[in-house]
Amino acid sequence: MNGDAAEWHDTALLRAVADGDEEALGRLYDRHAGWLTVRLSRRCSSSDLVDQAVQDTFLAVWHGAAGYRGSGDVAAWIWGVAIRRLINAIRRDSGRRRRPWWRPAEPTMVLSAEDQVLVGIEHGRLGPALASLSPEFRAAIEATVLDGLSTAEAAVLLGVPEGTVKSRCHRARQALRALLAEAHAATDAPSPHAFPWGAP
Secondary structure: OOHHHHHHHHHHHHHHHHOOOHHHHHHHHHHHHHHHHHHHHHHOOOHHHHHHHHHHHHHHHHHHHHHOOOOOOHHHHHHHHHHHHHHHHHHHHHHHOOOOOOOOOOOOOOOOHHHHHHHHHHHOOHHHHHHHOOHHHHHHHHHHHHOOOOHHHHHHHHOOOHHHHHHHHHHHHHHHHHHHHHHHHHHHOOOOOOOOOOOO
């Protein structure tokens, strides 16, 4: 099955899920849970949190399938749901580990560098810049840059030719550079009221 056919089938399954078809949800799970687990595992060192995020993802797909508007790859849409669920799972786990001094100590989970970057991206300048990209460009950048997949691996994941992945990454990087430069210039621009007592 080629990428277009696979994507059409995913779209049909997601629409069926939106209509309450549990079998369609099961098929989406069988098709996507494996690679989701692999990709999320590259972001988080805790298999328990990854498993929880995967389960939460498909619960969210079940309740929110109608929110898919048909733009972009279904796999990319599911990945967007999954990464938000992982961030939430990491935060919940971190909150539980802020225990009062009288409670017994629990085993400490050390967040990987990828975990810390993951949470940091959402709140730094890169988060809004990534969010402003088209779903296709964002999925290509996340797969190749954040997840470290080769363009060939990303092509399989996204169901598009390898050349398309390369082109999307190139155009996405150009857009990100422009957006980040614009954000930097806006941040560095002095406010007219920055120095109420005159120039520094």
